């Protein structure tokens with residue numbers, strides 16, 4: 195296969211970032227941006243590697259039955275919604291297939307039981323968090339050090355694999371306050387000549403605007419991330435944001451985060467309250483959660499309920515268990531499980547305990563507060579890396595470079611044995627040191643929640659080798675229109 199060669203391809207799969215996948219006559223895998231599973235396309239090869247080739251879409255000879263018109267004028271130019279032109283049903287089937295393929299190919303399972311994906315009742319305005327980048331299209335420094343905008347303020351999302359901001363007037367996945375807060379920020383920047391951050395020169399003030407919306411209460415938090423000490427006329431901006439957020443929502447918190455030196459990251463280390471409260475409250479399924487600006491919280495609350503209920507079903511608590519909630523964030527899963535048990539049996543609930551481990555300090559504070567708010571006295575939280583802290587709680591020396599892991603351990607935090615372990619790591623999956631500690635605690639069940647089928651499958655394979663059997667997995671669509679899929683997976687100890 196050569197560069198410039200034109201080929202006809204049958205597309206039968208799709209990557210998470212929206213490239214159709216087909217195979218050439220000589221068996222080479224070909225990726226074609228914009229092609230969908232089920233399409234037959236003409237494409238031109240522009241890069242050839244040993245195992246794959248990249249091709250440009252020229253035309254669609256026969257469109258897929260699952261192809262739709264799409265719903266967004268930006269048509270993925272913002273880097274979002276790579277599945278924006280697939281029917282919702284086709285998205286779900288594809289996500290189920292990705293989970294099955296990973297567990298077969300990477301974990302080496304034969305015919306794993308994959309349940310039907312938990313589908314969203316509505317794939318619109320489902321996200322409770324928008325992380326938007328801010329730009330003024332480039333800035334210059336005039337004589338005398340005056341920094342000047344070169345263009346109109348843009349508040350939106352990065353164009354795929356670039357640092358170019360696509361202005362986004364409204365996003366069908368985000369709540370209404372997101373569009374109105376973004377417009378207020380644009381207007382404020384125009385009126386007060388505020389610069390947007392330019393990553394090429396590391397100059398300009400406004401870097402990001404993150405909007406969090408609590409679906410159950412309507413409370414909104416706006417986090418303004420800046421490259422500087424403060425925002426000139428900040429009170430005016432707060433008033434404009436407050437006016438922009440309309441009922442049934444209410445702006446309860448405006449936070450300033452200072453990020454002067456972390457080019458690849460949204461947040462810097464310094465966070466302060468600009469107006470209102472330091473947290474917002476969410477109410478969901480009879481639980482109340484307080485969420486801080488930097489704490490992880492599942493982005494799709496309606497689907498989070500289904501995900502957590504599936505985790506509760508897999509955990510199958512009967513009372514008296516010790517549960518390890520690892521990578522516990524604001525404590526939400528473990529507390530959900532306890533509350534489900536409490537609904538069925540108060541006595542069983544009282545005899546069950548949760549120990550949560552989480553590396554983000556603000557999330558641990560949230561977890562402790564959430565336990566109090568929800569009347570849960572049988573949950574304890576430790577801050578630190580799970581792979582260092584758990585061995586320490588189990589009496590091993592752990593990683594002494596991690597301060598929290600080397601601190602003395604309270605007696606009631608000592609773990610000799612666990613009954614159920616919840617694992618909910620970031621995309622990278624679990625560290626092997628953690629998986630070793632988990633299996634040493636000999637839980638009868640491991641409930642693994644994952645946002646990346648590949649690392650889930652890798653860890654399932656590892657746990658398989660340590661005496662744990664894969665029982666089943668259920669994909670959950672928390673990220674409609676994107677290529678991402680959440681999976682909850684049950685493993686049990688081989689007797």
Ligand SMILES: C[S@@+](CC[C@H](N)C(=O)[O-])C[C@H]1O[C@@H](n2cnc3c(N)ncnc32)[C@H](O)[C@@H]1O
Pocket residue numbers: 489490491492520521522523524525526527551552553554557578579580581618619620
């Ligand atoms: C996918 S989130 C899950 C949070 C929570 N279980 C939930 O459902 O909201 C992963 C969490 O792991 C935390 N984390 C990342 N690396 C960690 C580590 N090595 N040890 C402990 N926590 C970690 C992150 O801060 C984040 O809160």
